[in-house]
Amino acid sequence: MTSPALSFERSDALFRRAQQIIAGGTTQGKAPDTLLPGEYPIYADHGRGAQLWDVDGNRFLDWILAYGIIVLGYCDPDVDAAAIREIRQGFAFPLTRPVQNELAELLVQTIPCAEMVHFFKTGSDTTTAAVRLARIVTGRQKVVRWGYHGWHDWCCLREPGIPKAVREDVLTFRYNDLDSLEDLLARHGDRVACVIMMPLEIEPPAPGFLQGVKELAQRHGALFILDEMRSGFHLALGGAQEHYGVIPDLATFSKALSNGYAMSVLTGRRELMRRLDETYVSSTFFTDAIPMAAAVATIDKLRRTQAIPHLWRIGQGLLDGLNRLAAHTGVAAEAVGVAPMPFLTFTDSDPEVRQTAKVVFYRETTRRGLLLHPNHHWFVCAAHTDRELQRTLEICGDAFETVKRELARGYRASVRPHTEVTVATGRAPAGPGGASK
Ligand SMILES: Cc1ncc(COP(=O)(O)O)c(C=O)c1O
Structure with missing residues (x-):
C-alpha cells in the first residue's frame, strides 16, 4: 500500500503566482518542487524544535533544517x-x-x-x-x-x-x-x-x-x-x-x-x-x-x-537504523556520511532500479511526514529526540518495504538526471538540483 498523497494546494497556488513575479519562482537555488516534483511542500508556515508546518497545514519532522543553519531547533x-x-x-x-x-x-x-x-x-x-x-x-x-x-x-x-x-x-x-x-x-x-x-x-x-x-x-x-x-x-x-x-x-x-x-x-x-x-x-x-x-x-x-554529542548520537542511531532496515528488507541502500550529517544512497547497479527506489522512498517518507532531502545530505539538530528518531526509522522501514514491493511488481520511475545524487566533485551537477548546495 502506498501512502495517500498530501495536499499542497496553497503551496502550489503561491508558487504559480511567484513564477510570474519572482525570477526562478524562488530565491533558493533549488526550488523544493524539483526535489521530487509534486511531493514536497514549497512554503513554510512555522517551525518549532525539529518540526516544520507548511502553509497547507502538513506537519513534517525536518532533517533538512535549511541546509544545516538550524542546529538547536527552530525558535530556540x-x-x-x-x-x-x-x-x-x-x-x-x-x-x-x-x-x-x-x-x-x-x-x-x-x-x-x-x-x-x-x-x-x-x-x-x-x-x-x-x-x-x-x-x-x-x-x-x-x-x-x-x-x-x-x-x-x-x-x-x-x-x-x-x-x-x-x-x-x-x-x-x-x-x-x-x-x-x-x-x-x-x-x-x-x-x-x-x-x-x-x-x-x-x-x-x-x-x-x-x-x-x-x-x-x-x-x-x-x-x-x-x-x-x-x-x-x-x-x-x-x-x-x-x-x-x-x-x-x-x-x-x-x-x-x-x-x-x-x-x-x-x-x-x-x-x-x-x-x-x-x-x-x-x-x-x-x-x-x-x-x-x-x-x-x-x-x-x-x-x-552538550548538544554536539547529542547530534552524533542521534545521527549514528539514524545511520545504524537505516542500514539495519535496508539489510532487513533487502533493498540495496547504504546510510553514509558522518553522524551529524547523515545521508542515504541507493546502491543497485541498475540506474533505473536505483532511481525507482529513491523516488518511492522519498515519496513515502514525505507523505508520512518526514522532510528528508533526496539529493543533499541531511542534518541532525539538538531538538531531534529519541522518540523522533524511532518514528523516523519506523517510517523509513515502511518506505523500504514499499520500495521492495514496487520493485518486485516491476514498477520503474522514469529516470530524471536532475534527481541523481552528485556529491561535491567541484564540477557542475547534471542539472538543477545537484547535491552541492
Ligand atoms: C560548504 C559551503 N560553502 C559555502 C556555501 C555558500 O554559502 P551561502 O549559500 O550562504 O552563500 C555553502 C552553502 O550551502 C556551503 O555549504
Missing part, C-alpha cells in the same frame, strides 16, 4: 531571546554594537585556527574574501578547490555569465586522493594562492588526508583554507579542524553559527587576517548585530548543553 528560546534583546535596543545603527567584540572573543576561544575574525553576511561572501586574502598574501592568482563554496564567479557551478579567465584560474582535485592534488600542484604550484576545501561532504576524510592536503599546499607556498560552513558547529564546537585535528591557515563559517540568523565569519592566523586591510571588504549589513547576538547565544548553548 535562548537564541531568539538574545536576538529580540538586540532588536529592542534599536538596530541598524551607523555604529558598531559591543556584541561584535563579544562574539569575536568567543570565536577566538572556540575555533582552533582563529586568532582574528572578520564578519560577513553569507557563506559566499566569506569564501570569496578568503580567496582574495590568499591572493593578496601570496601574490598568486590560481585557486585549487574541492567542494561547494557558493555562487560567486570563482566557484559558480554553472558556466554562463562567468568570464573564461576567472574559470581558468580555478582548478579542482579528487577527494581522498592526495596524488591528484600533488599532480596539480606539481604543474601549477608556483601560481597557486590557496587550496580551499570543505573538510568533507559525505565521504569522511581518510586518515592523514586533510593533514596531507595542508602539507602539500604549504610546501607549494599556498594557504590551506577549510570551508567549514556545514561542518562548523556540527562535528565539534571548533569544527572539523578540531574534530580531525588539522589546523588550517584560514577557515570560513556560517550556517549553524547563529541558528538561522544570517551571518558568516572568516577566521585565521593573525598575520594573514591583518592583511585584509589591503583590500576592501564591506557591506551595508555586515555590522548587523542581531545575528551576532544570536551567535553568542547559540555557541553558549551548544557548549552548555
Whole structure:
C-alpha cells in the first residue's frame, strides 16, 4: 500500500503566482518542487524544535533544517531571546554594537585556527574574501578547490555569465586522493594562492588526508583554507579542524553559527587576517548585530548543553537504523556520511532500479511526514529526540518495504538526471538540483 498523497494546494497556488513575479519562482537555488516534483511542500508556515508546518497545514519532522543553519531547533528560546534583546535596543545603527567584540572573543576561544575574525553576511561572501586574502598574501592568482563554496564567479557551478579567465584560474582535485592534488600542484604550484576545501561532504576524510592536503599546499607556498560552513558547529564546537585535528591557515563559517540568523565569519592566523586591510571588504549589513547576538547565544548553548554529542548520537542511531532496515528488507541502500550529517544512497547497479527506489522512498517518507532531502545530505539538530528518531526509522522501514514491493511488481520511475545524487566533485551537477548546495 502506498501512502495517500498530501495536499499542497496553497503551496502550489503561491508558487504559480511567484513564477510570474519572482525570477526562478524562488530565491533558493533549488526550488523544493524539483526535489521530487509534486511531493514536497514549497512554503513554510512555522517551525518549532525539529518540526516544520507548511502553509497547507502538513506537519513534517525536518532533517533538512535549511541546509544545516538550524542546529538547536527552530525558535530556540535562548537564541531568539538574545536576538529580540538586540532588536529592542534599536538596530541598524551607523555604529558598531559591543556584541561584535563579544562574539569575536568567543570565536577566538572556540575555533582552533582563529586568532582574528572578520564578519560577513553569507557563506559566499566569506569564501570569496578568503580567496582574495590568499591572493593578496601570496601574490598568486590560481585557486585549487574541492567542494561547494557558493555562487560567486570563482566557484559558480554553472558556466554562463562567468568570464573564461576567472574559470581558468580555478582548478579542482579528487577527494581522498592526495596524488591528484600533488599532480596539480606539481604543474601549477608556483601560481597557486590557496587550496580551499570543505573538510568533507559525505565521504569522511581518510586518515592523514586533510593533514596531507595542508602539507602539500604549504610546501607549494599556498594557504590551506577549510570551508567549514556545514561542518562548523556540527562535528565539534571548533569544527572539523578540531574534530580531525588539522589546523588550517584560514577557515570560513556560517550556517549553524547563529541558528538561522544570517551571518558568516572568516577566521585565521593573525598575520594573514591583518592583511585584509589591503583590500576592501564591506557591506551595508555586515555590522548587523542581531545575528551576532544570536551567535553568542547559540555557541553558549551548544557548549552548555552538550548538544554536539547529542547530534552524533542521534545521527549514528539514524545511520545504524537505516542500514539495519535496508539489510532487513533487502533493498540495496547504504546510510553514509558522518553522524551529524547523515545521508542515504541507493546502491543497485541498475540506474533505473536505483532511481525507482529513491523516488518511492522519498515519496513515502514525505507523505508520512518526514522532510528528508533526496539529493543533499541531511542534518541532525539538538531538538531531534529519541522518540523522533524511532518514528523516523519506523517510517523509513515502511518506505523500504514499499520500495521492495514496487520493485518486485516491476514498477520503474522514469529516470530524471536532475534527481541523481552528485556529491561535491567541484564540477557542475547534471542539472538543477545537484547535491552541492
Ligand atoms: C560548504 C559551503 N560553502 C559555502 C556555501 C555558500 O554559502 P551561502 O549559500 O550562504 O552563500 C555553502 C552553502 O550551502 C556551503 O555549504
